[in-house]
Amino acid sequence: MRRLLRTLAVLPMLAAVGLAACDRFVPRAFTPPKAEFRGAVLRSAGLGGGVVDVQILLRNPNPYSITAASATYRVFAGDDSVEVGHGMKRDTVVVGAHDSALVKLPLNVTWRSLKEASRHALADGSIDYRVTGEVVGVTRMGDHAFPVSTRGRAQLPLPALPRP
Numbered sequence: 001m002r003r004l005l006r007t008l009a010v011l012p013m014l015a016a017v018g019l020a021a022c023d024r025f026v027p028r029a030f031t032p033p034k035a036e037f038r039g040a041v042l043r044s045a046g047l048g049g050g051v052v053d054v055q056i057l058l059r060n061p062n063p064y065s066i067t068a069a070s071a072t073y074r075v076f077a078g079d080d081s082v083e084v085g086h087g088m089k090r091d092t093v094v095v096g097a098h099d100s101a102l103v104k105l106p107l108n109v110t111w112r113s114l115k116e117a118s119r120h121a122l123a124d125g126s127i128d129y130r131v132t133g134e135v136v137g138v139t140r141m142g143d144h145a146f147p148v149s150t151r152g153r154a155q156l157p158l159p160a161l162p163r164p
Contacts, residue, residue, distance in 0.1 A: 032146075033066060033095060034059045037129065037154040038102065049110035052085065056103050060095040068093045069143060073133030075107055077117035080130055084117045085109035092138075126155045 038055040054075070060066050069092055075084045085107040095101045121127040130151045136143050 031061045032148075034061065035131065035148075035150045035152075037152055040107075043106065049085075049108065049112075049114075052107045052109050054105045054107050056105060057100055058093070058095050058103055059100040060097065063097050065094055065096045065099075067138040068095075069136045069138050071105070071133060071135045071148070073105065073131055073148065076130045076132070077127055078120035079128070082113060082116040082120070084113050084129075126153050128153050 036057045036059070038057050040055065041053045043051045043053050069090075071089045072087070073089075074086045076082060077084050087105055087107045089103075089105055093101060093103055117127065128151070131148065133148045134145050135148050136145050
C-alpha cells in the first residue's frame with residue numbers, strides 16, 4: 001500500500017517533467033514559415049486612403065501542414081519610421097508540408113503613409129520593409145497565437161517618366 005501511495009505521489013512530478021520536456025521540444029519541432037513579398041495591387045481608393053492587397057508567398061519548411069485561422073499585421077517601410085498600413089485577415093489559410101501558398105493580405109493605407117513610403121523607393125525602385133503581427137495557428141492542442149516579424153527588400157514597379 002505504501003508503494004502505491006509513493007507511486008501516486010511521484011506521478012504529478014513525472015507529468016511536470018514531461019510537460020517541461022515538451023515545452024523544450026516544441027520550439028525545435030516547429031520552424032516558422034518564410035514570407036516573401038510578391039507584389040501589391042490597389043483594391044479600392046477613397047479620399048483618405050485605400051486598401052492595398054499585398055501578395056505574400058508563404059513557404060512552410062516543416063514536415064507537416066500549418067493552418068492559420070486569422071492574422072493581424074502592420075507594415076513598415078524604410079527605416080521603420082513609416083507605418084505604411086495595417087490589416088486583419090480572418091480567412092483560414094493552409095500551407096502543406098514542405099509547400100508554399102500565395103496569400104493576399106488586405107492592407108489599410110492612407111495617402112500620407114504611401115507618400116512617405118514612396119520617398120524610400122525613389123532612388124532605385126526598391127524599398128526595405130518590415131511586417132509585424134500575430135497569427136493564430138490551429139493545432140491539435142488548440143488555437144495558439146504566434147508573433148510574426150519579418151524583414152525584406154521589395155522591388156517596386158515604378159512608372160516610366162515621359163521623355164521631353
